[in-house]
Amino acid sequence: MDISxxxxxxxxxxxxxxxxxxxxxxxxxxxxxxxxxMRAQYLDDMELEREMGITIxxxxxxxxxxxxxxxxxxxxxxxxxxxxxxxxxxxYEVSRALAACEGVLLLVDASQGIEAQTLANAYKAVEAGLxxxxxxxxxxxxxxxxxxxxxxxxxxxxxxxxxxxxVSAKSGMGVPELLDAIVERLPPPKGDSTxxxxxxxxxxxxxxxxxxxxxIRVFDGLIARNDKVQLMGVGREYHATxxxxxxxxxxxxxxxxxxxxxxxxxxxxxxxxxxxxDTVTHASNPCDAALPGYHPPQQMVFCDxxxxxxxxxxxxxxxxxxxxxxxxxxxxxxxxxxxxxTGFRCGFLGLLHMKIxxxxxxxxxxxxxxxxxxxxxxxLLLPNNKVIKIESPADMPSxxxxxxxxxPMIRAEIVVPARSIGALMQLADERRGTHKKTDYLSTDxxxxxxxxxxxxxIYDFYDRLKSLTSGYGTMNYELTNYKAGDxxxxxxxxxxxxxxALSVIVHRDKAEIRGRRLIxxxxxxxxxxxxxxxxxxxVGSKVIARETIKAVRKDVTAKCYGGDVxxxxxxxxxxxxxxKRMKQVGNVTIPQEAFMSVLDPGDE
Amino acid sequence: MAQAKANAGSGGGVGWxxxxxxxxxxxxxxxxxxxxxxxxxxPDLVKAVRREMEVRDPGRAIRTVxxxxxxxxxxxxxxLRAVLEPISExxxxxxVEIEFTCExxxxxxxxxxxxxxxxxxxxxxxxxxxxxxxxELAVLQRLHxxxxxxxxxxxxxxxxxxxxxxxxxxxVPGQTMKSWRNSLRRAIELxxxxxxxxxxxxxxxxxxxxxxxxxxxxxxxxxxxxxxFEATISDLGAAxxxxxxxxxxxxGGRRCEHNLIYWRNEEYLGVGPSxxxxxxxxxxxxxxxxxxxxxTWAGAEAPGTLAATLVFESEELGREARARETAVxxxxxxxxxxxxxxxxxxxYEARELFGAAIEKNAAAGLLSxxxxxxxxxxxxxxxxxxxxxxxx
Ligand SMILES: Nc1nc2c(ncn2[C@@H]2O[C@H](COP(=O)(O)OP(=O)(O)OP(=O)(O)O)[C@@H](O)[C@H]2O)c(=O)[nH]1
Ligand code: SF4
Ligand SMILES: [Mg+2]
Numbered sequence: 002m003d004i005s006x007x008x009x010x011x012x013x014x015x016x017x018x019x020x021x022x023x024x025x026x027x028x029x030x031x032x033x034x035x036x037x038x039m040r041a042q043y044l045d046d047m048e049l050e051r052e053m054g055i056t057i058x059x060x061x062x063x064x065x066x067x068x069x070x071x072x073x074x075x076x077x078x079x080x081x082x083x084x085x086x087x088x089x090x091x092x093y094e095v096s097r098a099l100a101a102c103e104g105v106l107l108l109v110d111a112s113q114g115i116e117a118q119t120l121a122n123a124y125k126a127v128e129a130g131l132x133x134x135x136x137x138x139x140x141x142x143x144x145x146x147x148x149x150x151x152x153x154x155x156x157x158x159x160x161x162x163x164x165x166x167x168v169s170a171k172s173g174m175g176v177p178e179l180l181d182a183i184v185e186r187l188p189p190p191k192g193d194s195t196x197x198x199x200x201x202x203x204x205x206x207x208x209x210x211x212x213x214x215x216x217i218r219v220f221d222g223l224i225a226r227n228d229k230v231q232l233m234g235v236g237r238e239y240h241a242t243x244x245x246x247x248x249x250x251x252x253x254x255x256x257x258x259x260x261x262x263x264x265x266x267x268x269x270x271x272x273x274x275x276x277x278x279d280t281v282t283h284a285s286n287p288c289d290a291a292l293p294g295y296h297p298p299q300q301m302v303f304c305d306x307x308x309x310x311x312x313x314x315x316x317x318x319x320x321x322x323x324x325x326x327x328x329x330x331x332x333x334x335x336x337x338x339x340x341x342x343t344g345f346r347c348g349f350l351g352l353l354h355m356k357i358x359x360x361x362x363x364x365x366x367x368x369x370x371x372x373x374x375x376x377x378x379x380x381l382l383l384p385n386n387k388v389i390k391i392e393s394p395a396d397m398p399s400x401x402x403x404x405x406x407x408x409p410m411i412r413a414e415i416v417v418p419a420r421s422i423g424a425l426m427q428l429a430d431e432r433r434g435t436h437k438k439t440d441y442l443s444t445d446x447x448x449x450x451x452x453x454x455x456x457x458x459i460y461d462f463y464d465r466l467k468s469l470t471s472g473y474g475t476m477n478y479e480l481t482n483y484k485a486g487d488x489x490x491x492x493x494x495x496x497x498x499x500x501x502a503l504s505v506i507v508h509r510d511k512a513e514i515r516g517r518r519l520i521x522x523x524x525x526x527x528x529x530x531x532x533x534x535x536x537x538x539x540v541g542s543k544v545i546a547r548e549t550i551k552a553v554r555k556d557v558t559a560k561c562y563g564g565d566v567x568x569x570x571x572x573x574x575x576x577x578x579x580x581k582r583m584k585q586v587g588n589v590t591i592p593q594e595a596f597m598s599v600l601d602p603g604d605e
Numbered sequence: 606m607a608q609a610k611a612n613a614g615s616g617g618g619v620g621w622x623x624x625x626x627x628x629x630x631x632x633x634x635x636x637x638x639x640x641x642x643x644x645x646x647x648p649d650l651v652k653a654v655r656r657e658m659e660v661r662d663p664g665r666a667i668r669t670v671x672x673x674x675x676x677x678x679x680x681x682x683x684x685l686r687a688v689l690e691p692i693s694e695x696x697x698x699x700x701v702e703i704e705f706t707c708e709x710x711x712x713x714x715x716x717x718x719x720x721x722x723x724x725x726x727x728x729x730x731x732x733x734x735x736x737x738x739x740x741e742l743a744v745l746q747r748l749h750x751x752x753x754x755x756x757x758x759x760x761x762x763x764x765x766x767x768x769x770x771x772x773x774x775x776x777v778p779g780q781t782m783k784s785w786r787n788s789l790r791r792a793i794e795l796x797x798x799x800x801x802x803x804x805x806x807x808x809x810x811x812x813x814x815x816x817x818x819x820x821x822x823x824x825x826x827x828x829x830x831x832x833x834f835e836a837t838i839s840d841l842g843a844a845x846x847x848x849x850x851x852x853x854x855x856x857g858g859r860r861c862e863h864n865l866i867y868w869r870n871e872e873y874l875g876v877g878p879s880x881x882x883x884x885x886x887x888x889x890x891x892x893x894x895x896x897x898x899x900x901t902w903a904g905a906e907a908p909g910t911l912a913a914t915l916v917f918e919s920e921e922l923g924r925e926a927r928a929r930e931t932a933v934x935x936x937x938x939x940x941x942x943x944x945x946x947x948x949x950x951x952x953y954e955a956r957e958l959f960g961a962a963i964e965k966n967a968a969a970g971l972l973s974x975x976x977x978x979x980x981x982x983x984x985x986x987x988x989x990x991x992x993x994x995x996x997x
Contacts, residue, residue, distance in 0.1 A: 531988070553991075554828050555804075555827055555828075557986060558804075558806070559804035559851055563673070563864075564875050564881035566867060567920055573933065573994055576990065
């Protein structure tokens with residue numbers, strides 16, 4: 002393929018602004034998918050993606066577009082598109098995709114306007130030096146304000162308003178013009194097919210039958226089937242058994258040349274044998290230097306999974322291993338809890354990622370899980386000046402064992418209607434936020450930049466933001482550093498026994514109120530037993546809140562079932578079964594929901 | 606282990622239950638199979654019930670009869686007569702005085718119908734009184750007011766009923782200890798022979814459950830309900846009503862023989878839509894569907910074969926499961942699991958089969974284990990479900 006006839010681009014946007022739907026229309030308009038085979042969000046092929054209606058993994062497809070214009074030479078162009086996820090947990094997917102492209106379509110919903118991830122993703126594209134085509138989507142909506150939004154883009158991101166292309170990904174309106182703009186405005190890739198091979202592994206997935214499929218972007222040289230290749234980072238050699246592209250059906254090709262985006266199979270067994278970001282070159286004729294690659298995505302949310310009553314820890318390990326082979330961005334290691342026995346400490350990119358993993362474990366491996374509340378990681382400065390990381394409140398030693406505890410900080414960009422500034426500032430105050438700056442997107446919409454301790458915002462901050470802005474507020478964040486804080490461990494005692502899996506790390510000033518709320522919530526979650534159960538929240542040896550779950554007084558069915566004896570028996574069997582499925586800590590039965598009590602910050 | 610036959614009763618008599626599924630309106634808490642009265646279905650329903658009784662008659666002595674629903678007395682007199690006649694004739698022919706109950710609502714019991722019932726041989730009438738508090742009756746969505754209850758009882762007495770039951774409900778939203786004890790007192794003043802006191806349950810699909818979900822009614826506090834239960838036992842006890850089952854009280858030995866069959870896991874035939882039968886170790890429930898019921902029993906030529914399609918569920922437990930179920934049922938009775946009776950009926954020694962459960966619950970003060978029976982203590986009655994779980 003003539004390199005000047007290739008265009009590589011990603012579609013980036015805030016969540017739900019229509020990236021995947023636009024990809025559908027591009028596929029359809031270029032005739033890549035037959036109309037009868039078309040389904041909404043065609044490229045979202047994971048079951049969970051289809052169910053949730055969101056993109057989790059980046060997807061790609063190659064399109065052929067017949068350009069009939071005059072601004073560049075007419076004829077067929079090869080467009081390699083990558084559809085990216087909008088959710089902040091999966092932002093690393095966007096960064097990876099951008100490294101394989103020369104341009105982006107920055108999509109903005111014509112009724113919503115610029116939102117937090119619009120900005121975050123646009124900055125990424127600018128940083129990567131990519132050409133940007135602003136695209137205003139959903140112009141079919143009655144509430145669409147495409148011209149205002151184009152203005153917003155010009156003011157905020159200096160993208161000239163007249164360059165914006167108006168489309169409806171739903172109806173297809175504007176899509177042919179967009180295809181021409183891609184050809185005209187995005188630069189062709191640079192590269193030299195005669196140089197030694199230099200290709201980037203920008204993503205990798207596991208194919209159940211053929212092993213690991215590497216998604217590659219060739220910068221220089223040419224890769225052909227049967228080439229002996231080397232992964233420069235890991236220093237291993239493989240045979241490229243197959244190369245090709247997605248049209249969007251997987252299609253083998255003789256070779257991929259400089260500028261191309263495609264795939265490579267090389268008999269790689271597991272996802273952990275490849276480093277995403279690694280450089281592929283020829284074993285016999287390597288290129289001079291590897292590409293810079295990526296920082297691996299950081300796990301910022303941790304929780305422990307314990308086998309529930311119906312599952313063994315071996316089954317749980319097998320389930321985790323199976324998933325881990327498909328998703329290298331989560332990690333797990335054995336852990337043990339005095340209260341819950343042996344389990345696994347798991348690390349995730351964020352809360353949504355955690356929920357997805359949990360859902361997939363339960364669904365794909367049918368394991369029964371007891372999950373502790375998620376936490377962020379903390380750093381401890383020890384007296385010997387070493388710094389260690391703890392990923393569970395249960396691991397926090399007594400205060401005399403360390404000099405300093407540090408919490409992860411984030412920089413958050415929050416887009417809200419101007420009228421919500423006051424309410425937001427109050428919420429940010431409660432969450433120990435530090436205001437950094439305020440920028441106006443337009444007269445009635447602002448971007449507030451804040452620094453927060455991450456632990457204060459990951460659980461419910463987003464829901465609170467949504468509710469106090471009637472749904473209009475959006476937020477994006479990234480980790481900045483770790484900062485020392487006056488943090489203490491809040492212990493929870495159930496029936497006078499500390500339950501390590503219920504501990505939380507909180508700011509000293511908030512310990513009392515959090516403790517009180519936590520046990521109020523626990524009182525509701527733990528059902529009455531035949532004895533009284535005292536609940537206490539304590540910092541060190543000081544009890545700061547207490548409550549009691551009264552002993553059960555009445556558990557009798559005083560009802561006339563008549564001859565329906567089976568029904569009565571089945572109800573008793575069900576009740577008995579339900580208890581068996583709960584975790585026994587000491588002589589108290591604790592339901593799964595109780596372990597999540599920590600997440601309920603109550604009404605503030 | 607004794608080699609007794611499971612279900613020793615299989616040679617003896619059978620209790621008969623007839624379900625008539627119509628009511629004037631649906632009460633807020635009710636999850637029995639009952640519909641607003643469909644006048645034009647009544648003739649076919651009568652025909653169907655008569656046919657089913659004829660075909661499914663196990664040909665054994667009738668021990669008791671219980672006609673319930675629904676509200677049997679919403680049927681017009683001739684229809685009611687037509688349903689009861691075949692049973693009435695059989696009972697009269699056998700020449701043995703047996704308990705023959707019919708349910709009625711205080712607002713639908715008139716002199717003529719009560720007399721008709723007497724004429725058919727009905728000797729026990731059970732009124733759904735539920736409460737003597739107007740507000741509580743409204744929450745329960747009952748049609749009568751407290752004065753109807755006294756009226757119904759005196760009509761029944763005048764018609765010659767020597768065995769009258771009142772049903773009452775505690776744990777009603779808004780009910781207080783005071784109003785519950787007041788209802789008990791007013792019930793006692795009417796001098797019924799039997800009182801059933803049920804705790805309100807929020808069943809799936811009922812109006813009250815929906816209201817509770819929407820926050821329109823607030824359920825009674827668990828501790829208050831426990832106190833109500835205790836007050837029930839002591840107030841009725843003081844008035845001469847002996848508790849013989851968790852929710853049932855009788856004076857002068859007038860226990861409900863029909864319900865005792867259920868609590869002892871003995872055999873019964875259930876006729877009508879949604880009725881349950883337990884014969885030869887098989888418990889079988891008929892679909893809760895009047896239309897299908899009528900089509901099957903009133904229309905077809907050979908309903909015996911078609912009737913299979915009317916079976917909603919059928920269950921035949923293994924010997925041990927049956928014994929466990931029997932024990933759970935018997936625990937409801939103040940007589941408890943009578944060891945001899947249990948062994949004769951199930952073939953198991955209760956103390957062997959339930960050793961651990963008995964030990965655990967006796968230690969917790971919930972069971973007594975002496976005098977040839979295993980019984981719930983007063984504390985055990987309040988936690989009956991927990992004890993029963995251990996017997997399953
Ligand atoms: N009316 C209208 N709705 C649209 C249009 N484009 C997308 N939508 C709808 O917007 C919703 C989100 O579309 P997606 O394509 O899944 O959005 P996305 O940006 O891929 O979302 P994520 O992958 O979760 O970030 C869906 O309900 C689409 O049907 C459009 O042009 N007009
Ligand atoms: S009268 Fe009885 S059967 Fe009829 S609706 Fe009321 S509670 Fe249900
Ligand atoms: Mg998408």
